[in-house]
Amino acid sequence: MRYELYYWPxxxxxxxxxxxxxxxxxxxxxxxxxxxxxxxxxxxxxxxKGTPPFxxxxxxxxxxxIGQTANILLYLGPRHGLAPKAEAQxxxxxxxxLTIADFVVxxxxxxxxxxxxLYYEDQRPAAKARTSEFLGERVPKFLGYFERxxxxxxxxxxxxxxxxxxxxxxxxIVEGLRYSFPNNMKRxxxxxxxxxxxxxxxxxxPNIKAYLSSDRRIPFNEDGIFRRYPxxxx
Amino acid sequence: MRYELYYWPxxxxxxxxxxxxxxxxxxxxxxxxxxxxxxxxxxxxxxxKGTPPFxxxxxxxxxxxIGQTANILLYLGPRHGLAPKAEAQxxxxxxxxLTIADFVVxxxxxxxxxxxxLYYEDQRPAAKARTSEFLGERVPKFLGYFERxxxxxxxxxxxxxxxxxxxxxxxxIVEGLRYSFPNNMKRxxxxxxxxxxxxxxxxxxPNIKAYLSSDRRIPFNEDGIFRRYPxxxx
Numbered sequence: 001m002r003y004e005l006y007y008w009p010x011x012x013x014x015x016x017x018x019x020x021x022x023x024x025x026x027x028x029x030x031x032x033x034x035x036x037x038x039x040x041x042x043x044x045x046x047x048x049k050g051t052p053p054f055x056x057x058x059x060x061x062x063x064x065x066i067g068q069t070a071n072i073l074l075y076l077g078p079r080h081g082l083a084p085k086a087e088a089q090x091x092x093x094x095x096x097x098l099t100i101a102d103f104v105v106x107x108x109x110x111x112x113x114x115x116x117x118l119y120y121e122d123q124r125p126a127a128k129a130r131t132s133e134f135l136g137e138r139v140p141k142f143l144g145y146f147e148r149x150x151x152x153x154x155x156x157x158x159x160x161x162x163x164x165x166x167x168x169x170x171x172x173i174v175e176g177l178r179y180s181f182p183n184n185m186k187r188x189x190x191x192x193x194x195x196x197x198x199x200x201x202x203x204x205x206p207n208i209k210a211y212l213s214s215d216r217r218i219p220f221n222e223d224g225i226f227r228r229y230p231x232x233x234x
Numbered sequence: 235m236r237y238e239l240y241y242w243p244x245x246x247x248x249x250x251x252x253x254x255x256x257x258x259x260x261x262x263x264x265x266x267x268x269x270x271x272x273x274x275x276x277x278x279x280x281x282x283k284g285t286p287p288f289x290x291x292x293x294x295x296x297x298x299x300i301g302q303t304a305n306i307l308l309y310l311g312p313r314h315g316l317a318p319k320a321e322a323q324x325x326x327x328x329x330x331x332l333t334i335a336d337f338v339v340x341x342x343x344x345x346x347x348x349x350x351x352l353y354y355e356d357q358r359p360a361a362k363a364r365t366s367e368f369l370g371e372r373v374p375k376f377l378g379y380f381e382r383x384x385x386x387x388x389x390x391x392x393x394x395x396x397x398x399x400x401x402x403x404x405x406x407i408v409e410g411l412r413y414s415f416p417n418n419m420k421r422x423x424x425x426x427x428x429x430x431x432x433x434x435x436x437x438x439x440p441n442i443k444a445y446l447s448s449d450r451r452i453p454f455n456e457d458g459i460f461r462r463y464p465x466x467x468x
Contacts, residue, residue, distance in 0.1 A: 115367035
C-alpha cells in the first residue's frame with residue numbers, strides 16, 4: 001500500500017514529523033501537495049463524509065484518512081518498527097510525542113504570540129517578550145525533561161537501544177532550534193549532552209541521512225514553525 | 235480497579251476532560267491531589283523510573299501511569315463505552331480530541347500570549363490583541379468545524395447517536411467559553427445550533443448532571459484555562 005501524505009508543500013512544519021517517520025521506515029509514500037495536489041488536499045478537508053481533518057498534515061492509508069500529527073504517528077509506529085506493539089509502551093511513546101507537540105506549539109508561539117492569523121511583522125515586540133520567556137524558562141524545562149529520560153533509559157534513544165518515532169521528532173526539534181536560535185542553542189546544548197547525542201545518532205541512520213541530503217527535505221524557511229529572526233535570538 | 239487521577243486540585247484545567255469521562259462512565263476513581271496528594275503528584279513527576287509525565291493530568295491505572303489528556307482518554311474510551319473499539323473509529327475520535335486540545339491551547343493563550351510563566355496582569359495589552367483575533371477568527375473556525383461534523387453525522391453527537399469522550403470535551407468547551415466570554419458567546423452561539431444542542435444533551439446525561447451539581451465539580455475561576463476577564467470580552 002502506498003501512503004498519501006497531505007501537507008503544505010513549501011514548509012517542513014508539522015508534516016516533517018510524519019515525513020521523518022515514513023523516511024526512516026522506508027515506507028512507500030507520496031507527498032501529494034508537493035506533486036501539485038494542494039487543491040486535492042483542500043477538497044479532502046471540506047469533505048462532507050468520512051473523517052475530514054481540521055488541518056494538515058493528514059495521511060491516507062488505504063481507506064483511512066488520519067489527521068493530527070501525533071495520531072498519524074500512533075498509527076504508523078507499530079506498523080513500521082517505530083513503536084512497540086504492546087499497549088503500555090505504545091501509550092508511553094504517544095505520551096512523549098504529545099509532549100513534543102506541546103513544545104512545538106510553544107515554539108510557533110515565539111513568533112506568533114498574538115495569534116496565527118497575523119503576520120510576524122505585526123507583532124515584533126510581543127514576539128520578543130514571548131521568546132525571552134521561552135528561551136529562559138521553557139526550553140530548559142522541555143529539553144531537560146527529555147535529557148532526564150534518556151539518562152534513565154541508558155540511551156542512546158528515549159527508551160534505550162531501540163529507536164521510536166518520538167526520537168525522530170526530537171532530532172527535528174534540535175535541528176529546528178539550532179536553525180532558529182543559533183546563539184542561544186550554543187549555550188543551551190551544553191546542558192543536554194544525551195539529547196544532542198540522540199540527535200546525532202538519528203542523523204546517522206541510513207534512511208534519514210539519505211533523506212536529509214535529498215530534495216525531499218524542504219529547507220528551513222521563514223514560513224514554517226522554526227524561523228530565524230535574529231532579533232529574537234539575542 | 236480504582237483509577238487514581240492526578241491533577242491540580244483547585245482548577246478544572248485540562249484535568250476536567252478526564253474527570254468528565256470518568257464521571258460519565260461511572261468509573262471508580264480518586265482525585266488524588268484533591269485528597270491532600272499534591273506532594274505525591276509532584277513526586278511521581280520526578281520519578282527516575284517508569285513513565286514520568288511532563289505535567290499533570292496523569293492517570294494511574296493499575297501499574298500504568300498515563301500522561302497527556304488525550305492519551306488518557308484514548309486509554310479510557312474503549313474501556314468505558316466512550317469510544318468504539320475498532321481501530322479506524324478509535325483513531326477518528328482521538329483525532330477529534332487532539333483538535334480540541336489544539337483549541338484549548340489557543341484558549342489558554344488568550345490570557346497568556348507572552349508565555350505561561352508570566353502573570354496575566356503583566357501582559358494585558360497583548361492579551362487583548364490575541365483575544366480579539368481569537369474571537370474573530372479562531373472560535374468561528376473551530377466551532378464551525380464541529381458544527382459541520384454534527385450536521386454530517388445526523389447528531390445529536392459528533393458521530394451520530396452514540397456519545398464519545400470528545401462530545402464530553404465539547405460540552406466543557408461550550409461551558410468554558412460561556413464563562414469566559416459571555417457577551418461574545420451570545421453572538422457566536424447562534425451560528426452553531428447543533429453544537430449547542432450537543433452541549434445540552436451532554437448536560438442532561440444522568441451521571442454528568444449529578445457530577446455538575448456535586449462538590450467534585452470545581453467552579454470556574456481565574457487560575458484555570460477559562461478565565462473571565464471582562465476587558466477581554468468586549
